[in-house]
Amino acid sequence: MKKWISPSLLAITFVLSAIGHYANWDHTLQFVLSAIAVVFVAGFLGRATESVAHYAGQRLGGFLNATFGNAAELIIAFFLVREGLYDMVKASLTGSIIGNLLLVLGLSIFAGGLKYKVQNFNVTLAGLNGSLMIVGVIALFVPAVFLNTHSITELETDTLSLVVAGVLIISYLAWLGFSMITHKKYLDDVTEDKEEELPNEHAPSWSKGKSILYLILATVMVAFVSEWLVGTLESLTERFGLSELFVGAFLVAIIGNAAEHSAAILLAMKNKIGAAVEIAVGSSLQIALFVAPVLIFASYFTGNTMDIVFTTIELVAIGVAVFIAKSITQDGATNWYEGLLLLAVYIILGVSFFLV
Amino acid sequence: MKKWISPSLLAITFVLSAIGHYANWDHTLQFVLSAIAVVFVAGFLGRATESVAHYAGQRLGGFLNATFGNAAELIIAFFLVREGLYDMVKASLTGSIIGNLLLVLGLSIFAGGLKYKVQNFNVTLAGLNGSLMIVGVIALFVPAVFLNTHSITELETDTLSLVVAGVLIISYLAWLGFSMITHKKYLDDVTEDKEEELPNEHAPSWSKGKSILYLILATVMVAFVSEWLVGTLESLTERFGLSELFVGAFLVAIIGNAAEHSAAILLAMKNKIGAAVEIAVGSSLQIALFVAPVLIFASYFTGNTMDIVFTTIELVAIGVAVFIAKSITQDGATNWYEGLLLLAVYIILGVSFFLV
Amino acid sequence: MKKWISPSLLAITFVLSAIGHYANWDHTLQFVLSAIAVVFVAGFLGRATESVAHYAGQRLGGFLNATFGNAAELIIAFFLVREGLYDMVKASLTGSIIGNLLLVLGLSIFAGGLKYKVQNFNVTLAGLNGSLMIVGVIALFVPAVFLNTHSITELETDTLSLVVAGVLIISYLAWLGFSMITHKKYLDDVTEDKEEELPNEHAPSWSKGKSILYLILATVMVAFVSEWLVGTLESLTERFGLSELFVGAFLVAIIGNAAEHSAAILLAMKNKIGAAVEIAVGSSLQIALFVAPVLIFASYFTGNTMDIVFTTIELVAIGVAVFIAKSITQDGATNWYEGLLLLAVYIILGVSFFLV
Secondary structure, eight states: OGGGOOHHHHHHHHHHHHHHHHTTOOHHHHHHHHHHHHHHHHHHHHHHHHHHHHHHOHHHHHHHHHHHHHHHHHHHHHHHHHTTOHHHHHHHHHHHHHIIIIIIHHHHHHHHHHHSSOEEOOHHHHHHHHHHHHHHHHHHHHHHHHHHHSOOOHHHHHHHHHHHHHHHHHHHHHHHHIIIIITTGGGOOOOOHHHHSOSGGGSOSSOHHHHHHHHHHHHHHHHHHHHHHHHHHHHHHHHHTOOHHHIIIIIHHHHHTHHHHHHHHHHHHTTOHHHHHHHHHHHHHHIIIIIHHHHHHHHHHTTSOOOSOOOHHHHHHHHHHHHHHHHHHTTSEEOHHHHHHHHHHHHHHHHHHHHO | OGGGOOHHHHHHHHHHHHHHHHTTOOHHHHHHHHHHHHHHHHHHHHHHHHHHHHHHOHHHHHHHHHHHHHHHHHHHHHHHHHTTOHHHHHHHHHHHHHIIIIIIHHHHHHHHHHHSSOEEOOHHHHHHHHHHHHHHHHHHHHHHHHHHHSOOOHHHHHHHHHHHHHHHHHHHHHHHHIIIIITTGGGOOOOOHHHHSOSGGGSOSSOHHHHHHHHHHHHHHHHHHHHHHHHHHHHHHHHHTOOHHHIIIIIHHHHHTHHHHHHHHHHHHTTOHHHHHHHHHHHHHHIIIIIHHHHHHHHHHTTSOOOSOOOHHHHHHHHHHHHHHHHHHTTSEEOHHHHHHHHHHHHHHHHHHHHO | OGGGOOHHHHHHHHHHHHHHHHTTOOHHHHHHHHHHHHHHHHHHHHHHHHHHHHHHOHHHHHHHHHHHHHHHHHHHHHHHHHTTOHHHHHHHHHHHHHIIIIIIHHHHHHHHHHHSSOEEOOHHHHHHHHHHHHHHHHHHHHHHHHHHHSOOOHHHHHHHHHHHHHHHHHHHHHHHHIIIIITTGGGOOOOOHHHHSOSGGGSOSSOHHHHHHHHHHHHHHHHHHHHHHHHHHHHHHHHHTOOHHHIIIIIHHHHHTHHHHHHHHHHHHTTOHHHHHHHHHHHHHHIIIIIHHHHHHHHHHTTSOOOSOOOHHHHHHHHHHHHHHHHHHTTSEEOHHHHHHHHHHHHHHHHHHHHO
16 A cells, blocks of 8 residues: 555656646646645655654644644635635634544544454543533534624624633643643553554654654645645636535535545554544644634734634534534444444535535 | 233234224224223233344344334324325424433333343443434434525425435444444343343243244234324314324324333333333434435425424424433443433423423 | 631631621622631531531532532522512522532532542443433423424413423432432442541541531521622622623622532542532532422412523523533543633633623
């Protein structure tokens, strides 16, 4: 499997895609080129993540991957915020959360489950992840309810948004302290490694330093290619008459999360389901508890604060995704059928968004 | 206890009830006769299920019982669909789901709990059942929210309904494959059987073939008697001025689920709580994930598609029933108080429906 | 730590506060005096509870504390009901429920978690508490939905309220029978006591009889001081222009629950997290399942029944608090971060209520 990630093919597809973008070739051609490049770049990223995870442990590796994976989204969202396109920002944040919780997690659990009957990960971590997800939903849900049932001034809405955003950022930073420092061991992966790690085919081909370097490089490449791909999407989707909500919440999110997708699925298929869950769930938590609040503060400095009030449909989509993901992960064990259930919910939401 | 299910009494009450129905006797008399017949027929079904469960294991026995129990409802619903009475179909589906999750499950856990301090069943199965229930709620909830917040054409509503129905049917068939084939052992009952099955009083009095034959026969009889009873209800309830919603969701559902009621309670009192849960929860899952979607497709072929949009009250009732049932079953252990809580929620819903 | 609860200081602050109240001194002075008195009285109560818990076990001790703690609220609420101030009653009930589930529980878990890496309590009890909380939410939620979607007469609303109240009271009394009689041992605390109880510094300084006497005395003192404090609040808050909803749901609730606060936090810091959870969760359950229904019946006898229909915001606040508290307690293990999450949700709700 690793053979096809040839360095030369990786470089060629990336460069071709770059030329297509900057020379402004036909959008359909650009789309095809960058789509091919995404496959190779994501594969590269997956391999780098796996290598780093080997040195750093599944959880830190997963966290690094989730963070690097979200870097692209944060950058894109910053540009959208500067242009005041708040609805599109919220749609893509929503899409990113449900894409990670349903599509990435679903495919990982499903693919891993086809190879391994049952896959286990730290059940305490699963419970904490669930609680964090619920806090994220509450933080989005409560302001929306208050706004819909009471007449609140714009100033009060902004104040509420900033306070909630601040609470979320503090919660997220405290979570990093908790999970990386005070309770690191407590949340460690289930050690199925002992039986697994024996054959030396599993030894990574890169050194520790090289692995980290490649992880950063691959993430940057993914960020670029994702943006080029997203750039072509709008004109393409106009041609096919798709709604903005569907494009923002599904197409952009799927492509923007290509890194998480490939890395998580590859890890799950190597029975490292703990790292796969960390990528998928960790990435969605990072978006809800860190990326979204940071964007609200960033918008505040542009003089036109983005409020934290999502639309009813977005709230329902996030709430629904959190409930089923929490229900499926909370016992710390997964199987193919649970992956299929997550995908079923993703399809139901996707068709609903498509038809609106 | 088994003594009173005398074959002759069974036959006499059944035949009397049949004559009353086809000769169109006075409705009150018909009601009394078929109500008495239901008691005997349901007792017969309970005994046959228990016997099959002895040969097939608690879970397959429970599944068979749930399926045969729902056959009656499916047949009745088909007739209602053919006549376009979609509101009544939805009310009776709702009633069947909450009746199984609250009344059947509640009485089983309560009755079993009075005899045994704590009853255990497979905790993994409990978790999966919970996730399936949540998917069922999501599938009903999401289309309703989209319809209430956006202007959607009838054609789009029908498309959404059919897609969601298709996703649910695939999920249900995959569930059968998962629970009966790929992960059969994984979901096996807690083996309290060892201590239990020793005395030969527990040996079934029927052979394997006879048990299956009797199971089918008893189910068919239940289906007939239930229909006769339901037939008399409408005129009776008109006399007492009850609302259609209450009749559809409570009276019809209670009587239509007589088979599940008696079988599940008897099994719970013999400490086979795993089979009782399988009947109650399995039956409600079958209705939400299979019976309802099949009815939608069936209605499609009549040229007037039944949409999947339930009323707010029905959604709340189903959602509430799923949450409390999930919370109570998720640890794989039950006691009398948990049964009482389920019944408390059933009473709250029943009084609310009655007063509307 | 025990040194500062000197009997003489306790008596002096209490008497000063009493004089200030009955001599009707300046409200700001009254407020300061009774606030200081609350600190000493609550400390006294915490010590008495701890002593009783030593003799009675953590759970019975926790129950006693919760009951004595709620006695104050029940008395205050009775006066409000007699004056027909139903909105304020509901706001303070709401505040009391979320205050216990988020603030008391959050501070206890956080403080205990700073001293002990992980604190454990009976996981079965945690699950049952969760189910009881959900029944409480359902009982408040269902009538509100029915009232908002259907035209129901006032008489029907009253009937529904009384029936639901009756179901709740029966459920609560059955819960006492279950947890104190039929399944007492089953719900016993995790016995970390063996290692803990060895040093005789933990031996209580009071006899069993004296402990109970002091518990009652301290509770009565808390009730008085709380009321004096609440009495000064209204004029103070008017001066600062706060909304009644915020005052009722936050200020009154925080002060009215001072007893639970101090007792629960002190117990958690002594690694008796089981008793702390029992106080916080048990107190909120008692309010939802017993105090609120009793008030409805009490109002019925005044000829003007208080209905069980809470406002949307109150329902959302209670629902949100229950979901996060259930998610955090359900594994029977707590750490500082989980306490912080509860406090984060409390802050989000507090700011929202403040801004309305």
